[in-house]
Amino acid sequence: MSSPEPYWYLASYPKSGNTWCRVFITELRRLAGLDSAEATAAAQQEERELRLNRDLATGSIVSSRHWLDDQLGIDTSDMSWAELDKVRGRVGHQRAVYAECLRYHKVHDAFVSPDSAAQPVVPVEHCRGAVVVIRHPEDVAVSLSHFFSWDLERCVAFLLNEQAALCRSSKRGGQQVRQFMGTWANHVNSWVDQQQIPVLLLRYEDLLAQPEEHFGRLTGFLDLPSEPALIRQTVANTCFEKLRAKEEEEGGFHERPDGCERFFRSGRSGEGREQLNADQLAQLGDAFSSTFQQFGYEVSTRVHI
Amino acid sequence: MPRATGHHREAFGLIWHSPVLDIPELPKRLVEPRSGDVAAVAIAPEDPECWPELPPGLHDTPFLQMGRGDLRLTVEDIGRFRITGGDRIAWHRAHQGVSDQDLCTFLLGSAVGALLIQRGMLVLHGNALEKDGRAVVCMGHSGAGKSTLAYALMQQGWRLLADDLVAVTPDGRVLPGIPRIKLWHDAAKAFGLDLVQLPPIRQGMDKYLLMGDAVHSATEAVPLQALYLIHQRRHDSQDSDASRITRITSQKTAALRLRNQAFRPRFVRGLGQEGPNFMALARLQSRVPLASLPMPSGIAAMQDWLEQQDLLQAAATAEGPAPAQQVEERVSV
Numbered sequence: 001m002s003s004p005e006p007y008w009y010l011a012s013y014p015k016s017g018n019t020w021c022r023v024f025i026t027e028l029r030r031l032a033g034l035d036s037a038e039a040t041a042a043a044q045q046e047e048r049e050l051r052l053n054r055d056l057a058t059g060s061i062v063s064s065r066h067w068l069d070d071q072l073g074i075d076t077s078d079m080s081w082a083e084l085d086k087v088r089g090r091v092g093h094q095r096a097v098y099a100e101c102l103r104y105h106k107v108h109d110a111f112v113s114p115d116s117a118a119q120p121v122v123p124v125e126h127c128r129g130a131v132v133v134i135r136h137p138e139d140v141a142v143s144l145s146h147f148f149s150w151d152l153e154r155c156v157a158f159l160l161n162e163q164a165a166l167c168r169s170s171k172r173g174g175q176q177v178r179q180f181m182g183t184w185a186n187h188v189n190s191w192v193d194q195q196q197i198p199v200l201l202l203r204y205e206d207l208l209a210q211p212e213e214h215f216g217r218l219t220g221f222l223d224l225p226s227e228p229a230l231i232r233q234t235v236a237n238t239c240f241e242k243l244r245a246k247e248e249e250e251g252g253f254h255e256r257p258d259g260c261e262r263f264f265r266s267g268r269s270g271e272g273r274e275q276l277n278a279d280q281l282a283q284l285g286d287a288f289s290s291t292f293q294q295f296g297y298e299v300s301t302r303v304h305i
Numbered sequence: 306m307p308r309a310t311g312h313h314r315e316a317f318g319l320i321w322h323s324p325v326l327d328i329p330e331l332p333k334r335l336v337e338p339r340s341g342d343v344a345a346v347a348i349a350p351e352d353p354e355c356w357p358e359l360p361p362g363l364h365d366t367p368f369l370q371m372g373r374g375d376l377r378l379t380v381e382d383i384g385r386f387r388i389t390g391g392d393r394i395a396w397h398r399a400h401q402g403v404s405d406q407d408l409c410t411f412l413l414g415s416a417v418g419a420l421l422i423q424r425g426m427l428v429l430h431g432n433a434l435e436k437d438g439r440a441v442v443c444m445g446h447s448g449a450g451k452s453t454l455a456y457a458l459m460q461q462g463w464r465l466l467a468d469d470l471v472a473v474t475p476d477g478r479v480l481p482g483i484p485r486i487k488l489w490h491d492a493a494k495a496f497g498l499d500l501v502q503l504p505p506i507r508q509g510m511d512k513y514l515l516m517g518d519a520v521h522s523a524t525e526a527v528p529l530q531a532l533y534l535i536h537q538r539r540h541d542s543q544d545s546d547a548s549r550i551t552r553i554t555s556q557k558t559a560a561l562r563l564r565n566q567a568f569r570p571r572f573v574r575g576l577g578q579e580g581p582n583f584m585a586l587a588r589l590q591s592r593v594p595l596a597s598l599p600m601p602s603g604i605a606a607m608q609d610w611l612e613q614q615d616l617l618q619a620a621a622t623a624e625g626p627a628p629a630q631q632v633e634e635r636v637s638v
Contacts, residue, residue, distance in 0.1 A: 065447045070571055073369040073378050075414045075469070077447055077487075080510060087381045092367045171490035171511045175448040 008222055009062070009122065009130040009197075011107045013187045014166065015143035016135035017204040018106055020267075023243065024215055025104055025222070028234040032225045062088075062107040062122050063167070063176040081170060081178040085115035088177075091123055104222070108166055111190040113180035121180070124196045131218060132191045135204035136297050137184045137284050138272025156280045159184040160287050185291040203295065205269045211235045240267040273300040315343075317421060317472045317480045318526070323348035326396065328409050330485045330516055332524070344392065346420060348412070351395035353385050364575040371575025376419045383407050386416045391423035407507055413483055418470050418568050422578050426472045427585035428568040432486075433466035433479045434458050435523040439530040440479040441616050442471050443598065444566040449535050450600055453492045456515070457608050458616075460496075464523035470568055475585065477592055479529050484522035486515045495604035529593050531620035534562055538599040550614065552596045554625035559595045560586070596620035 012018040030040045068076045068084070071091040076084060107130075109121045135143075141155040150158070158164050166179040181187045192199055200221040206214045212231050219226040236242075244267075273281070285292070285299035292299055314321045314331035320343050321331050328348070362371045370377040378386045383403055387395040394416045396408060421428045431444035432455040445451050452468070459465055467482025474480060490511035493500055503513040538548060553559045563586050567573060573582050596619065601610050 069447050070569070071366045071368070072380075073366065073415055073569065073571065074380055074411055075447060077512065078410050078414060078506060078510075080507075083382065087368075090367055169491075172492065173448040173450070173489050175446065 005103070005126075006128050006223070007103050007105060007126070008128050009105050009107050010133065011111075011130045011191050012133040013135070013137075013140060013181065013184055014108050015140050015147055017133045017202075017207060018108075020207070020238070020243070021131065021133060021202075021218065022104060022106060024218070024234060024238045025224070027238050028219065028224060028230065031234055031237070032230060034225075061176065062105050063109060063179045065175050065177055068177060076177060077173055081168075082115040084177055085113045085121055085180070086117060086119075089116065089120040089123055092125065107179075108181065109179040110181050110187045111194045115180070120194070120196060127197045128223075129198035129200065129221060130191060131200045131202060131221060132188070133202050133204060133207075134188050134295060136269065136272060137288060138276055138281065138300055139204075139269055140184065140272070141280070141284075142271045142275050152276055152280060156276065156283055160283060162186070183287065185288045188291060188295070201295075208267070208269055211239075276300075316482050317417075317426070317467075317470075318474075319343065320345040321348060322346065325350050326405055326408060326412075328413070330409065330413055330483050330514075332481075332484060332522070344424075346392050346394065348394045348396070351387065351397060353387070353397050356387055356395075362575050364571050366571075369571070369575070371572070373577045374423055376423070376572065376576060378411075378415055378419070380411045380415075383411055386412060388416050388419040388423065391420055391425075394420060404508060410507055414469060415569070417483075419572050419576070421470065421472055422568070422572050422576055422582075425578065425581050426474075427582065427589065429471040429473065430469070430566055430568040431471050432468050433471045433482070433529075434463040435466050435479075435527050436463045436617060438527050439617050440466055440523075440527045441531045441533060441620075442473075442479065442529060443533045443535050445535040450537060451535060452486050452488055453604070453607070454535055454598075454600060454611075456486050456488060456492070456496060457604070457611055459486075459521055460608065461611060464521045466523045466527070473529055473585075473589060474526065475588065477529050477589070478526040480526045481522070481524050484516065484520055486520060488513050488515060492604065529589075530617050532563070532589075532593050532595040533598040533616070533620060534566065534595070535598045535600055538601050548599055548601075550596050550598055550619045550623045552594060552620060552623040552625050556590070559590055563590055563595065594620040596623050 010018050010021055026040065029035045065076050068088065068091065072087065105122075107122055111120055111122070112118055113121050137159050141152055141159060144150065144155040144158065145152050148155075160183055162182050164181050164183065166181065167174050167176045168178045170178075182190075192201060198221075200217060202214055202218060212228065212235055215235055216226055216228070216231050218224075219231060276284075281300045289299060291297075312322055312324045312327075313334040314323070314328060315334040316331050320334060321328070322345055326348060356377070359370050359372050359375060359377060365371060368379045368381070374390050376386075376388045378388075380386075380399075382399050384399045384407075385397045389395070394412065396412060396416070398408060418428055429442055429444055430446075431442050432451050433440050433442045434455060443451055443454055455465060455468065465484050465486065466479050468484065468486050470482055472480045472482060487506050488496070488498070490500065490513070493503065493513050498513075498515075500513065503515065503519075506512045506514050533550075534553075553562060564570070564583075567582060567586065573579055601607050
């Protein structure tokens with residue numbers, strides 16, 4: 001077996017800033033000269049595919065069927081979701097043959113699933129830790145709504161659904177396996193409360209408000225260079241307006257996901273409070289009150305504007 | 306050499322002899338083999354306790370151990386397989402609750418592929434279909450829609466040569482492989498198939514097995530005419546190349562894409578077959594055109610679109626990518 005290489009997870013509920021963090025890491029490594037031009041191009045391509053595929057298919061997401069097939073030596077579409085969740089955490093961490101840039105794995109799964117028998121759904125052996133990025137679920141609802149072309153009511157119901165999962169249909173194929181999440185609070189707590197790998201918790205809101213401070217915590221946790229000037233430059237190069245402009249520019253010859261008008265859409269916080277109705281805000285506030293308290297989120301009431 | 310006892314089946318130009326485990330997906334051999342006629346493979350149960358220890362390999366995973374001419378695969382709660390010397394598959398049932406069908410599914414998918422690789426055969430991950438004595442091979446990663454495409458082509462007069470594993474001979478012919486198609490529930494339904502009549506690939510799964518009379522299969526090896534990489538097309542694409550078959554003109558891109566579509570590159574490496582495999586791929590690339598095939602989403606749209614394509618010729622006659630795409634092509638491999 002190949003010698004273990006360090007790796008980390010970037011764990012988040014969808015639409016909470018995971019891709020932003022990955023873009024930041026790629027850019028910081030490029031600026032610091034840690035990667036060859038070729039490796040940077042490959043990572044950027046991967047990011048682009050991440051944004052452009054509706055089901056978020058990518059080589060290095062932990063739920064990638066291609067990666068699991070390679071590690072398990074079988075066609076995972078011959079297995080049920082329940083069978084897969086039992087083995088996923090034990091696939092080890094061999095570098096996928098011919099794949100690049102596998103050091104920072106994106107993951108949307110909760111840490112454990114009802115099928116995984118209390119064992120992690122992701123490999124933890126030799127893992128250095130997980131960056132857990134969270135975002136106020138009111139804003140996640142709005143972002144999900146644009147991404148999946150769902151109405152807000154459906155998004156709120158999704159955040160509250162104890163069985164929620166990505167790619168959960170067992171009736172069709174796809175490039176990713178099912179990713180169990182449960183409710184938004186279940187998802188966050190499953191990562192924060194686990195004792196098997198170290199966690200760095202980042203709030204999307206803090207990354208927006210004090211980017212240099214909080215991206216600095218990220219680089220420290222990931223053993224990346226943390227000089228203030230480097231972080232400042234990387235923050236400037238990956239600010240929302242830059243990413244959005246880049247996406248526009250690429251739109252000319254790139255496919256965009258069906259139905260989703262753009263990936264880097266608004267990035268703002270507080271949209272949920274403006275767009276969700278009183279009932280929807282109350283549902284989220286009631287269900288997640290203790291988790292809100294734990295992470296310093298306020299329960300919103302309807303703001304009239 | 307196995308005795309002729311009526312358990313002989315034939316695929317990939319080999320005789321498969323499995324006296325204990327019936328493998329209905331493999332076609333029956335109509336003529337009993339004469340000694341030395343065709344190479345034979347033995348498939349038999351064995352106790353893994355008796356398997357000699359294998360030194361750790363560079364490409365091993367917790368479920369897969371490999372050495373030259375020896376591959377061990379563990380499928381959790383299903384069974385274990387050992388493939389040796391290119392002529393033997395040993396299997397072990399994890400417990401009595403595991404059905405023959407469960408064993409066959411993984412034996413056909415992984416063990417047979419490993420055995421073909423051990424024999425030095427070029428194995429591609431895709432489907433092969435035949436028309437007018439010529440074959441096309443459609444490749445794509447798991448979930449890309451290969452089986453759906455194969456079934457749609459079969460509705461249009463193509464005959465199925467091989468599903469999942471495609472073996473190509475050094476002189477560029479595709480060998481008849483496993484003539485079955487596995488269709489997900491949604492695809493089978495969209496094709497108007499009666500799901501009640503179809504066996505699931507495994508108990509409890511919403512994926513169905515089409516074999517025997519349900520498929521039109523080809524039984525002779527035929528020359529390979531074109532290679533396709535399939536991907537799903539998007540509705541709102543503004544890219545002019547996204548809706549047409551596009552020849553992959555860059556030799557480097559073609560080589561990398563083909564390499565990535567080889568069946569289980571980890572097996573190839575772990576079994577020490579990377580060198581021969583590289584040479585076989587280079588030979589294939591030099592003689593057969595490779596093109597990308599953007600599949601429209603939705604079964605009806607896909608069928609309509611396929612009606613208008615001449616897949617035997619399209620890869621060779623299609624234009625390469627538009628100039629703006631060539632940059633992309635370089636970075637996306």
